[in-house]
Amino acid sequence: MESSLSVRKRWKYLIAVSFLFLLVESIFTTTIGPASISFREAVGIILSKFSFLESLFGGKEYADVHETIIWTIRMPRVVLAALVGGALAVVGVTFQGFFRNSMADPYVIGISSGAALGATIGILTGVGDFLGMFQIPLFAFGSALVTTWVVYNLSKVGNKVFTHTLLLAGIALSAFMSAIMSFMMVLNAEEMHKVFYWLMGSFANRNWDHVIMVSPLILIGTALLMFFAKELNAMLFGDSTAQHLGVNIDKLKIVLLVLGALTAAGAVAVCGTIGFVGLIIPHIVRIMVGPDHRILLPMSFLVGAMFMVATDTFARTFFAPVEIPIGIITSLFGGPFFIYLLRKKKVV
Amino acid sequence: MPEINVQQLDFSYGDRSILENLNFEIASGSFITIIGPNGSGKSTLLKNLSASLIPQKGAVLLDREDIYRINKRSLAKQLAVVPQDNNVDFEFSVLESVLMGRMPHQNRFTGDDERDVAIARWAMELTGTWDLKDRYITTLSGGELQRVVVARALTQEPKVLLLDEPTSHLDIQYQYDLLELLRTLNRTKGLTIVAVLHDLNLAAQFSDQVILLNRGKIMAYGPPVEVLTLQNIKEVYQIEAVISQNEITGRFNIIPLGKFKNKPDGVKNIRVHLVCGGGKGAFLMDRLYQHGFEVSCGVLNVGDTDWHKARELGLEVAEEAPFAPVSPKAVEVNRRLIKKSDVIVVLPVPIGKGNLANLEEVLAAQVNLKKKVVIIEQESIDKRDFTGGTARKLISRMIKNGACTRKNPNDVMELVDEEINEIVKDR
Numbered sequence: 100m101e102s103s104l105s106v107r108k109r110w111k112y113l114i115a116v117s118f119l120f121l122l123v124e125s126i127f128t129t130t131i132g133p134a135s136i137s138f139r140e141a142v143g144i145i146l147s148k149f150s151f152l153e154s155l156f157g158g159k160e161y162a163d164v165h166e167t168i169i170w171t172i173r174m175p176r177v178v179l180a181a182l183v184g185g186a187l188a189v190v191g192v193t194f195q196g197f198f199r200n201s202m203a204d205p206y207v208i209g210i211s212s213g214a215a216l217g218a219t220i221g222i223l224t225g226v227g228d229f230l231g232m233f234q235i236p237l238f239a240f241g242s243a244l245v246t247t248w249v250v251y252n253l254s255k256v257g258n259k260v261f262t263h264t265l266l267l268a269g270i271a272l273s274a275f276m277s278a279i280m281s282f283m284m285v286l287n288a289e290e291m292h293k294v295f296y297w298l299m300g301s302f303a304n305r306n307w308d309h310v311i312m313v314s315p316l317i318l319i320g321t322a323l324l325m326f327f328a329k330e331l332n333a334m335l336f337g338d339s340t341a342q343h344l345g346v347n348i349d350k351l352k353i354v355l356l357v358l359g360a361l362t363a364a365g366a367v368a369v370c371g372t373i374g375f376v377g378l379i380i381p382h383i384v385r386i387m388v389g390p391d392h393r394i395l396l397p398m399s400f401l402v403g404a405m406f407m408v409a410t411d412t413f414a415r416t417f418f419a420p421v422e423i424p425i426g427i428i429t430s431l432f433g434g435p436f437f438i439y440l441l442r443k444k445k446v447v
Numbered sequence: 448m449p450e451i452n453v454q455q456l457d458f459s460y461g462d463r464s465i466l467e468n469l470n471f472e473i474a475s476g477s478f479i480t481i482i483g484p485n486g487s488g489k490s491t492l493l494k495n496l497s498a499s500l501i502p503q504k505g506a507v508l509l510d511r512e513d514i515y516r517i518n519k520r521s522l523a524k525q526l527a528v529v530p531q532d533n534n535v536d537f538e539f540s541v542l543e544s545v546l547m548g549r550m551p552h553q554n555r556f557t558g559d560d561e562r563d564v565a566i567a568r569w570a571m572e573l574t575g576t577w578d579l580k581d582r583y584i585t586t587l588s589g590g591e592l593q594r595v596v597v598a599r600a601l602t603q604e605p606k607v608l609l610l611d612e613p614t615s616h617l618d619i620q621y622q623y624d625l626l627e628l629l630r631t632l633n634r635t636k637g638l639t640i641v642a643v644l645h646d647l648n649l650a651a652q653f654s655d656q657v658i659l660l661n662r663g664k665i666m667a668y669g670p671p672v673e674v675l676t677l678q679n680i681k682e683v684y685q686i687e688a689v690i691s692q693n694e695i696t697g698r699f700n701i702i703p704l705g706k707f708k709n710k711p712d713g714v715k716n717i718r719v720h721l722v723c724g725g726g727k728g729a730f731l732m733d734r735l736y737q738h739g740f741e742v743s744c745g746v747l748n749v750g751d752t753d754w755h756k757a758r759e760l761g762l763e764v765a766e767e768a769p770f771a772p773v774s775p776k777a778v779e780v781n782r783r784l785i786k787k788s789d790v791i792v793v794l795p796v797p798i799g800k801g802n803l804a805n806l807e808e809v810l811a812a813q814v815n816l817k818k819k820v821v822i823i824e825q826e827s828i829d830k831r832d833f834t835g836g837t838a839r840k841l842i843s844r845m846i847k848n849g850a851c852t853r854k855n856p857n858d859v860m861e862l863v864d865e866e867i868n869e870i871v872k873d874r
Contacts, residue, residue, distance in 0.1 A: 104542065104543075104559070104564070107558065199536065199537075200536075201536070201537075326555060329550060329553075329555065332539075332547065333547060333550060335536075335537045335539070336533070336535055336544070336547070337530075337532070337533070337534075337535075339494075339499050339528075339530050340530060340533070342498075342499060342519060343497065343499075343523060343526075343527060343528040343530070343600075344523055344547060344548065344550045344551060344603070345519045345520035345521075345522065345523030345524070345550055345551035346519060346550075347518075347519045385538075389538060389539070390537035390538055390539055391539070391543065
């Protein structure tokens with residue numbers, strides 16, 4: 100069999116192994132923190148929550164405190180970090196395919212700021228309170244969608260999307276929306292710190308409600324994006340080639356923009372703007388598995404999730420008891436990485 | 448049965464009209480090339496045929512179905528395109544890139560089965576890209592990439608293949624390889640081929656039918672011999688060209704000569720007489736004729752290459768029976784032609800007893816009538832003098848009397864221009 104195809108046979112195992120690794124990592128990180136809990140105990144507590152498994156493990160009793168720490172405090176945070184990391188990476192991959200450019204990222208091109216503005220409006224004005232806990236995600240989504248559309252049209256000259264206009268449009272729009280957010284924060288000084296911390300990006304004090312709130316956006320968005328793996332592959336060869344291969348490019352672009360904005364908004368709505376994950380992760384995964392979206396999308400989700408879980412654990416433990424907003428960490432690593440990419444690619 | 452039917456097609460970019468009211472049919476199984484100068488709308492037409500661009504007015508029918516309405520996937524099963532620009536920044540292997548041609552035939556989640564791989568392999572072997580299968584597409588040269596793209600298009604198993612200047616990145620051997628491959632597919636599989644080509648000779652050589660576009664309109668559509676005429680080429684490309692039957696290939700060749708120059712007004716009556724034969728004069732006849740000079744030749748034997756050319760252009764010729772020496776009667780005709788002419792050009796033809804009279808007449812006219820004489824000495828007279836020195840003597844006497852000598856027939860054009868200026872002054 101041909102060598103460049105035989106690689107594909109390993110995809111399934113790669114995904115399975117990565118998923119297993121993510122699972123172990125997630126459980127392991129729940130044991131890290133001021134209260135020391137063993138890995139075995141953590142596994143037991145988590146399994147005990149699935150009642151149908153209880154018979155298997157004989158309903159062993161665990162300390163209430165430990166159960167609360169693992170299940171109510173640390174676990175939702177880990178799950179959320181995994182979802183958000185995966186979502187940002189998948190959106191990054193999608194937009195990189197969409198723009199045929201490995202510099203695109205929800206943060207760089209302004210979608211994250213767009214979602215953040217929507218969320219800020221939701222938090223501060225209270226408009227749309229009747230939507231309940233879906234208010235903020237929906238605001239973030241709507242605003243992200245508009246931003247994506249604007250950036251896309253700004254960076255399109257004729258039928259081509261130019262990198263520099265794309266980045267500039269993203270920067271300009273981000274700055275504009277940050278100004279609006281700052282202005283709103285000034286007007287609502289008493290709630291300023293709330294929005295401020297949220298904007299820096301953090302998983303602190305998140306609970307299962309947050310997971311329930313954003314997992315539909317993220318899971319549905321991600322799953323649907325994976326449907327379009329082949330189309331995204333074709334898009335890497337250019338719009339006209341994709342079209343000649345039977346892709347309805349105009350329709351597909353709209354679908355991808357909506358799904359990308361949906362998924363990104365899910366991530367931003369719950370934990371603020373966490374930059375550069377959508378840039379770094381796809382880049383690393385592309386080096387590992389190549390540009391084929393059929394493997395790139397699922398692997399980016401898994402690696403993004405692993406990365407975020409690890410980074411969040413670092414954020415909450417390294418300077419304990421002080422917690423660093425995770426957005427600061429990702430930007431500390433991501434900024435230089437982005438510059439490295441720019442230098443290497445010599446983007447015109 | 449027509450495969451593609453273009454009806455009243457208008458296309459414009461904004462206010463700028465590119466294609467105007469095009470109506471034509473492309474028969475199933477034909478090999479068509481679209482030619483025309485830059486900006487004539489060739490690529491735009493091809494993009495309209497592939498539904499990449501949607502015309503403002505009119506329709507393109509593929510098997511009687513409007514291609515803008517056919518769903519993209521079923522269109523991709525019938526029609527494949529090799530676009531001009533194929534740059535890719537992402538590291539797909541060549542084989543994976545070619546396999547993407549199977550996309551319209553596959554479901555969303557199915558991978559490539561053995562049949563898909565077999566078809567890709569077939570296409571890659573035809574295009575000579577199978578050896579590249581594990582290379583990254585980003586590392587290929589322009590020519591290799593071009594052939595990979597053709598392989599992908601063939602992997603779609605289309606009925607119609609559209610190509611936009613497929614030979615532009617290719618070295619000469621690959622140009623022929625590719626076009627010959629296309630012709631083979633056209634002949635054996637009945638694949639309909641529509642290609643935009645720059646090179647008129649390739650178009651003439653490979654296609655059944657040629658569409659000549661000029662300023663968004665079809666100037667001519669038909670077999671190459673009918674479309675690629677001097678008149679059409681001159682009108683569309685504004686250049687002079689020579690069309691000659693190639694003795695080696697038997698095909699006709701178009702040799703572009705240069706930008707077309709209109710002769711100055713008031714010199715319509717300048718006459719040039721050529722002493723030629725054996726094809727030595729054909730080039731000059733053509734150029735002079737195209738410049739609007741009146742050209743005559745003599746004496747030529749019937750059936751001679753130059754005689755054919757002169758007849759084709761409708762020139763006045765003093766002629767003689769095939770292979771016969773020049774008779775007094777032909778000399779008489781020739782003398783009249785020489786007398787009427789303003790300039791006489793002696794081309795480097797072999798001189799024997801049979802045609803020595805031609806030189807004698809020229810010398811006589813130079814001495815008695817003060818005619819201007821130009822001698823082309825591409826090949827020394829010593830090597831083509833079969834009269835034991837008489838011809839050489841005649842030539843040197845002409846030179847002594849003030850005849851110009853030139854190395855190349857092409858130089859004559861400049862010289863003739865100078866002569867014209869003088870003649871115009873004299874009048």
